[in-house]
Each structure stands twice: as C-alpha cells, then as structure tokens.
Amino acid sequence: MNLDTLYSELTLKTSAKIALVVLDGVGDIATKENGEMTPLEAARTPNLDALVGQGVAQGRMIPVAPGITPGSGPGHLALFGYDPIEFQVGRGVIEALGLGLELKPGDVAARANFCTLDKNGVVTDRRAGRIPTEVCQELCDKLAKKIKKVGDVEVIIKAGKEHRFVVIFRGKGLEGPLTATDPNREGLKLLEARPENAKSLAQKKAAKAVAEFVKAALPVIASHPKANGFLMRGIAHQPHIPLFQDRYLLKPACLAVYPMYKGLAQLVGMTKIEGPQTIAQQFERYLAEYANYDFFFIHFKYTDKYGEDGNFEAKKKAVEEFDAALPILLKKKPDVLAITGDHSTPCPMKGHSWHPQPVLIHSACSGSDKLDRFTETGANLGSLGVFEAKYLIRYLQAHARMFDKFGA
C-alpha cells in the first residue's frame, strides 16, 4: 500500500488551525568569519525564545534528498507535502507563476530569453548582453501587439527581468513538455521545439504552435541592434497536482508577498490572500482570517534575500523583524504552529543550499525538547531528528490530531 493512501485513509476532519511560517532560506552555516554563529543564533529573538520555552519539538529537514539544493518550487512543494521529485513543475510554469500570471488548465508555458543572432541565424550572445529590463519590456510589448494568436492558440507574453520573458500558449489540446529551442551554447543555430513524447498529439500541437510563434516573432524584432532573437526552454504545461484541500482535509490560505510563492501556493489550490506587505501585516491578516481557513501558509522572503546577498547582518535583522512581529500571530495561537524554511541560504555561499533547514513544531502535544532557543545547532539535538521536508505536513496533521490510529 502506498504511504499517501494510508495517510488519506487515516485522515479525520477536525476543527484544528495550523499555521506554517516559512522564513525563506533561514538555515545557515556557522563559520569563523561570522564568529561561529548563524544569523538565527546571532539574532535577538525574545519572542521566539519564549515560544521555545513553552515547549516545542525541533529537528532539521532535508529539502529534497541528501545534497540536493532546491529552487523555490521543489522547496515549497515539499513543505506542502508533495514529493518534489514526483511532482516536478516545468521552469516555464514556475516563471509564469513567478511573474504573477494566472495559468489555466491546459496552458503550456515557456521560459524565454532574448538573444543575439548573426545574419546566418547563429546565436552569438545567449543573453543579448543582458539587456536592461526596460528594453525587454519594450520588445515584449512589440511582440504582444503583433502576435495575439497562432492558429487557434492564444499567445500571452510577459516580460521578466533583464533578458528574460515568458510565453504562454493557451488553447485546446495542448500539452508539454517540449524540447528547448535553446541550443545551450553560442555558435549554434536555434533548434526546433519537439515533443518529448513523439506519440503525443497534444505535444505535437504545442510544438506546432511554438514553431509558428517563432516564425511570426523573429521578423518583429529582426532589426533590433542587440536582441534580434530569442530562446525558449522549460516548455511545459501545469502539472496535475492533487489539491491540498482534498489531500489533507484542510482549507488552505496563502499569505505571501512575492508572486512566486503565491503562484506555488495557487498550484496546489490554496486561496491567495492579497494585500499585506510586511510580516506584521501578514500576521494581522492571519488574525482577521482565522475563522475562514484551517491552514495558513505565511511566507517571509527577506531571510533568503539577504542570504543570497551574503549579508549576514541584514539576514540577522530580518530574523529580528520576524521575531518582533511574532506576538501578533500568537494573539490567536494556532493549534499547531511550525516555523521553518524551504531550504538554507547560507550567507557564506550567497545562494540556496542543501543544508537541512531547522524546524520547530509547537502544539498541545509537542512536548518540550528542553532547548533554550530555535537555532541550527539546537535543532540538531531535537526530538524530530533529521527528516525529509515532505513529511512535515504529516507531523502537522498528527499534532492537529487528524490521524486515526493505524491498526488495532
């Protein structure tokens, strides 16, 4: 029997409220340069410390598999309880969601970027000298104005940062994934996007739409001095993902500021709550919406952002900003509260990493691990041990008393 099936069979509906607070990329590593401290260790966190004092279970989570550094997509899918290896989301879909585009079932999305072609159509610069975002916007506007459809397929174009943009193909009977038009290095011509499964009629139809789009689009920008071509990659449809609410019997809401995380929440069927811009506002809104949902995904971006910058002080301050706001959330303490990251973003590495992120769970039955604070080193000593992030939701359900006993 499949483990997910067993969980489903044991799941009971309760009235418990669960809050999952994601401090994006919060995990870090202690180095000599940083005084053998992580930002979480260096930060002043009186409110978090008080919560730990009330009794929490701690541990560390492997985001995907040992040594694998996740992007935001797999990182969050795991937190939402979906095996990130089984449920892979095409890069085009993630980019589209990240740009705040609404995807409909059957949409095929491609990640694209402007490039430079020579007179023979050979790629000479895959990123067109990283043209400024405004130039990208201008080129996209031009394309969008000229090309609204190819055949019976609607085309939606949206500019991203610098040379990046997204193209969505919306029509009946389309499906990905397709191979890239990107030859992956300079000195080669553009490729044709081909069905990954040669027998799929829907992939063939999508490939035809892409080919027609490329044929129609290239002349529109042909005279541009720097960006006279474009490459397409990660051409795929939105995967079928079982709805969060059906899977866990929890009505979920997303309180995120950045489009990418709203997009990922939307992918599993969470309701996006719009408006709040700061973590304090997000917590205030949680209070206001308390009665309306069972599960709150609350996303805080800045720990990751400053980790990416390698800015230890700013990451530490981001933790302190979260800590200062925490009492708002605790005004209506959820029955089960988890605080964690979607992965680590160690300042010394200036990027995401595979280091297991610390996690805490607080509930009436979390007991106490008798640790003073919530930190990486502390979490190493906790009762949850090191486990795969995809199981976190199952612990949260257990703490919410949502599982019937298995067997007599």
Next chain:
Amino acid sequence: MNLDTLYSELTLKTSAKIALVVLDGVGDIATKENGEMTPLEAARTPNLDALVGQGVAQGRMIPVAPGITPGSGPGHLALFGYDPIEFQVGRGVIEALGLGLELKPGDVAARANFCTLDKNGVVTDRRAGRIPTEVCQELCDKLAKKIKKVGDVEVIIKAGKEHRFVVIFRGKGLEGPLTATDPNREGLKLLEARPENAKSLAQKKAAKAVAEFVKAALPVIASHPKANGFLMRGIAHQPHIPLFQDRYLLKPACLAVYPMYKGLAQLVGMTKIEGPQTIAQQFERYLAEYANYDFFFIHFKYTDKYGEDGNFEAKKKAVEEFDAALPILLKKKPDVLAITGDHSTPCPMKGHSWHPQPVLIHSACSGSDKLDRFTETGANLGSLGVFEAKYLIRYLQAHARMFDKFGA
C-alpha cells in the same frame, strides 16, 4: 535488489542470544504540568542507569511512518522487523489472537459486537448499551451451542469484554477481507458482508458463510430485550507472514502476559512461554529458558496501561518496577539487549501516539554514547539517531555479528 533479500543473503547463524524488552508505550512527552519531565526521566532507575554506564547506543524509532499512531499490531510487527504497512493484520484476527484463540491457516476471523435492533431490523444502539461482560458471555454461549457449523464451515465464537465478541470461520477455501455488516451508524439496517475483491471465489465462499451465520444467529437472540442483534467488522484471514525463525535464523520465544501480545508473537511463529505474571517472573523464566532459544521477546504492559490512563505517577512506578527486576535478566546478560517501546503513550494524551519511542542497544560492540541515563531527551542525542522501528531487528542481528560483510 530487495533490502530484505540482501539481509537474508548476508545472514549468518551464530550462537548469540538476543533479548528484546518491550516496555509497551514507554515513550512520553515532557510538559509543564509534569515538571518538564517524562515518566522515564522522573523514575528512579539505578539499574538501568548502571547499564547505560556500561555503554549503550541510544536513539528514537518512528513506529510506522512520520505522524502515524500505531495500534499494538503494527507497533509490534515493526519491532519484529516486518514492515507494518506491507503486513497488515485484520482487526478480527487481532481480536481473536487477543482473546487467546489459536488461528489456523485459512481461518477467517471477524470482530463482532452485540447491538440493538428495532422491529424493522434498524440498528438503534450499536453497542447495546455496553451490556456487561457476563451478558455477552451468556449470549455467546447460547449462539455457540446452537450454531457449530454453517454448511461445511466450522464456526467458533468467543466472548470479549462488554458487547464485544469474535467469530472464527474455519473451513477449506475461505479468505478475507470482506466488507462489514456494521452500517457504522444508528438508524440504518445491517449490511451484507461482501468480498472486497469481487472476483475472489474464496472471499465469496467466506461471504456466504457469514450470511448464513447471520441468518441462523439472529433468531437465537431475537427475544433478548437489549442485545437482539450483532454487527461484524474487520472480517479477514490471517495474513501470510514469513516465519521469524526463517527470516532471521533466530529461534524465538515470547514472554508476554497479555493475550494480544502472545497472539502477535504467535503470528510470526514465536513459541509462547506461559506462566509468568510479573516482569520479575518473566526475567526469571528467561534465565531458565536461556539455553532453549536465541531470541526472547519480553513484553511489559503497564507503562502503556498507565499512559492510557494519563496516570503519570503510576507510569513512573511501572518503569521503576521494571528497573527493580532488571538485575534478574542481567544475571545471564544476553549478547545483545534492546530496551524500547512499541510506540509512545504520552500521559497528557491518554493514548498511543506517533512520537518516536526511545531505544537502547547494549552489546559488546554497542560502544557508549556517553549519556548518563536512558530517557527521551537523552535518546535524542544518541548514536542511533531517529530511524524506523522495522530496522531495529537488523541492528540487533548486526550487534549479534549475524551479518557477513556486504561486498569486497
């Protein structure tokens, strides 16, 4: 290659003696109300402490999977090294074993309980007002006297506690599982037990036997004022489980007091040693039987019992009772000794839970984790980490030097 196959291929026969002491439900959580202590932490355990001082490896075990609370069946099957999700045992079988009935291969067992029906056959009380055990016994005697067979299928009836009883169908070519006759709520009529697999002839035959039994049995009790009907659930045959002795090359004995645990041991082919009633007597008997077996499963019930009652003091005292008896076992120290639970039964929860139970292993090669005591918080820091309970037996075999090296 299947992991069990690999273990089998590497297994060597040795003369080592292994003892697995199960303090049922010993794991607990530290809460403010209990002075941030668990019963294991609060108990005076000089003998256990001395054993830890001699060098033990500690860790915590996930009974089934993250967040899943096991019944005694899955909890013990995991301790015996059988994946509790792969080897599921029907409730009827467990109840039958729990009542001390011997099941033969091919027997189909049903968990039943007396209920009250109105004149139209509608269930008005699913538990017949929880009739006293003596009334249940009287009704079962009446049924057993009237109905010894249905067709060529022998029927065995045994009373349990209050409204509960067990019916065994013994004959050729029978198989479960069947759906329940229990409509699961009041206001509905009894259902027919149907094959879960409509194509199985053996399930069809079992369903026919159940139908004939119900038809014959209802008139026998029809005039009873409170319990004039009965419901059947968990109708299944004893699953095929590879014998413990074949799987591990260990000749196993069970020293348990309660029928349920004897039954579970019997399911995997352990020899039941009858007689001892206290943990001291169980350990004495272990000494007497030392030469006759390689593996001793010694079960102590009271940690679970008092956990279920939420009685912290009594659970603590149960641990102390075990500790006081421990020197008897250590008179002939087994080559490998494990002390653990089949799951946690936290006093604050008054029931089984998913919290990983602490485990210790003592052997000539256990080394020392340099911890002072055997407790939940200590076990968090141990060399075994957090692992699935089904692997414990493999560690015990390893400590008994029963595995050849894998690969060159």
